[in-house]
Amino acid sequence: MKNLIRLTAVSAVLSAGLAWADEVPTNPNVNEAKEVIKTFSMQLKGELKHALEEGGPLKAIAVCKERAPAIATEVGAKMGWQIGRTTLKPRNAELNTPDAWEQKVLEDFAKRKAAGEDVQTIAFGEVVETEAGKTFRFMKAIPTVELCLACHGTQVAPEVAKAIDESYPQDQARGYSEGDLRGAFSVSKPL
Ligand code: HEC
Numbered sequence: 001m002k003n004l005i006r007l008t009a010v011s012a013v014l015s016a017g018l019a020w021a022d023e024v025p026t027n028p029n030v031n032e033a034k035e036v037i038k039t040f041s042m043q044l045k046g047e048l049k050h051a052l053e054e055g056g057p058l059k060a061i062a063v064c065k066e067r068a069p070a071i072a073t074e075v076g077a078k079m080g081w082q083i084g085r086t087t088l089k090p091r092n093a094e095l096n097t098p099d100a101w102e103q104k105v106l107e108d109f110a111k112r113k114a115a116g117e118d119v120q121t122i123a124f125g126e127v128v129e130t131e132a133g134k135t136f137r138f139m140k141a142i143p144t145v146e147l148c149l150a151c152h153g154t155q156v157a158p159e160v161a162k163a164i165d166e167s168y169p170q171d172q173a174r175g176y177s178e179g180d181l182r183g184a185f186s187v188s189k190p191l
Pocket of ligand 1: 045142
């Protein structure tokens with residue numbers, strides 16, 4: 001029941017289009033969340049780019065599979081945040097399926113993009129009540145860029161598709177084009 005009330009409140013905020021995360025740039029939690037996401041994403045993108053250059057997409061699949069969660073844990077432990085990635089169409093459903101809060105935010109991000117907002121800057125944050133107490137949660141949209149298409153695009157090479165299918169038989173994360181909303185970074189910190 002408590003959960004239901006919280007979700008109703010969240011969806012009311014979302015449908016009102018209140019993205020105070022962008023409107024209040026001085027909020028220290030928002031700034032810290034953005035910093036955490038930047039650190040995580042730059043390291044991941046750096047390793048991904050390097051692996052793609054060294055061994056092509058087949059080799060780079062391992063970076064996404066093993067390094068993405070490892071970097072999230074490393075950076076999270078160092079900076080004191082919980083870090084994850086989520087999406088409405090997961091490749092790794094076990095790890096990256098959205099929870100109820102993330103699902104609402106992702107749906108809202110999709111609406112905001114459809115209404116013409118730039119995917120690069122779409123973000124949302126708020127304080128939620130959890131069993132452990134007050135937690136600040138923040139999500140930032142992940143746009144699809146050219147680098148991603150070898151594994152998430154509309155024309156994934158057959159040998160790459162085969163390797164993806166072997167690890168992720170339920171993969172939903174293909175068919176994207178540049179500029180699409182691939183998913184979001186999702187970070188949280190107990191207050
Ligand atoms: C070499 C292949 C490859 C490339 C290139 C690649 N990805 Fe992925 N991506 C994967 C794999 C494999 C996973 C599953 C990772 C896991 O098991 O956690 C994944 C997972 C993700 C997820 C987590 C959600 C989900 O679907 O499970 C996001 C978000 C994501 N990729 C975004 C991107 C973006 C953005 C780019 C471009 C900057 C990109 N990827 C480039 C292979 C790739």
